[in-house]
Amino acid sequence: MSKLVKLFVLLLSLTGLGLWSGEALATTITSTTAGGTWTTGSTWVGGTAPGSGDTVIIATTGAGAVDIAANLTQTAAGSVAVNSVATLTTSGGSITVGALTINSGGTVTMERPLIVL
Numbered sequence: 139m140s141k142l143v144k145l146f147v148l149l150l151s152l153t154g155l156g157l158w159s160g161e162a163l164a165t166t167i168t169s170t171t172a173g174g175t176w177t178t179g180s181t182w183v184g185g186t187a188p189g190s191g192d193t194v195i196i197a198t199t200g201a202g203a204v205d206i207a208a209n210l211t212q213t214a215a216g217s218v219a220v221n222s223v224a225t226l227t228t229s230g231g232s233i234t235v236g237a238l239t240i241n242s243g244g245t246v247t248m249e250r251p252l253i254v255l
Contacts, residue, residue, distance in 0.1 A: 164215055168195040173202035173225070176210060191215040191236075196224045196244070203227050206250075212236045214255045220244035228252075 167188040173196075174181030181187065181204060188194045191213045196204050202225070209231035212218075216236035220226050222243035232251040240246050 164191045166193045169197050169204050171199045171202055173198040173204045176206045194218045196220040196226045198224045205229050206233055220246055
């Protein structure tokens with residue numbers, strides 16, 4: 139197979155996987171039960187804060203909460219779900235999320251502008 143054909147197949151494969159377009163594949167990111175600040179890695183299981191197109195699950199318990207302390211902008215592909223007994227709060231910035239689901243018993247306190255796409 140010629141080098142040109144191999145290059146074409148590689149580019150086609152990367153495009154199909156979403157790797158060539160520059161957009162990362164969406165991931166489901168779940169908060170720790172203790173929560174913390176949205177942008178802090180230790181707030182999230184796995185240690186990585188959510189990206190703009192990720193599916194986010196707020197799973198805090200007790201006095202724990204996830205706090206959005208600065209501007210947050212998700213794409214339309216992103217979403218936030220607040221589990222039962224979990225808490226999401228805001229203390230700064232404006233917030234744009236792709237979708238917002240507040241499950242029965244979940245709490246959301248928005249003291250900043252909120253846009254749901």
